[in-house]
Every structure is written in C-alpha cells, then in structure tokens.
Amino acid sequence: MPRSQARVVTDRPHRCARQLAAHLGGLARTGWDEEAAEGRLVFQDGTGPLAATDGALLLTVEAPDDRPARLEDVAGGHLVRFGARDEPVVAWHRDTGEPGTDRRGAGDPGTPGA
Numbered sequence: 001m002p003r004s005q006a007r008v009v010t011d012r013p014h015r016c017a018r019q020l021a022a023h024l025g026g027l028a029r030t031g032w033d034e035e036a037a038e039g040r041l042v043f044q045d046g047t048g049p050l051a052a053t054d055g056a057l058l059l060t061v062e063a064p065d066d067r068p069a070r071l072e073d074v075a076g077g078h079l080v081r082f083g084a085r086d087e088p089v090v091a092w093h094r095d096t097g098e099p100g101t102d103r104r105g106a107g108d109p110g111t112p113g114a
Helices: 013-023 068-082
Strands: 003-009 029-033 038-043 046-053 056-062 090-094 099-103
Touching: 003 068, 013 029, 013 038, 013 046, 013 056, 013 068, 038 068, 046 068, 056 068, 068 090, 068 099
Parallel strands: none
Antiparallel strands: 003 056, 003 090, 029 038, 038 046, 046 056, 090 099
C-alpha cells in the first residue's frame, strides 16, 4: 500500500498526538500510548501510525492507491485546525514520488506539496 509521511515541527508533540487521536475518534479507531510515545489511527480504508519525537510529531498514512490524499486531508486538516495557535505545517511526502498535500492554517483547504 502507498505510504505518505509528514513531520510536523512542534514543541508539544505528545499533546498534539493525544489531541489528534481524540479528535479522530469518531472517524477511526484510535489509540495513543503516552509511555511509548506511539499511537495508531485505523480508518476504514487505511491506517495512520503516529509517533512523538523531540520537537516533532511524525504522521504516516497507508492507504490504497486512490486514498492517500483523503487520509492526508483528514489527519492533516484536523491537526491544523485544533493546533491553529501553534501554526503547524503538515507537508505530506508520498513514497510513490507523487506530491502529497500541505496544510498550513485553518483556512487553507490543502495544496499540492513537494
């Protein structure tokens, strides 16, 4: 399955990951292990591992060929909306070489990224 990854720079990666899992609870099965600093989003049509590192939240989505953009939009869009005060940038990079989407602020509908 194609994979997209984003590294979101933040001084609160654990908090962002917890919030993302909570916010997406109605759209996916979610889980976050604070001690391991890892979590997972399980959508009907793909998965999304999460990991908090020093200074960044690492997001990954894995989905069939026609679905990466939708999962990028769901995960990135939610993160940008609830983290607007921190102005996170979610720039996705696909392992297929195709451009992913970028999310930069609550009003940005998503633009092709590199």
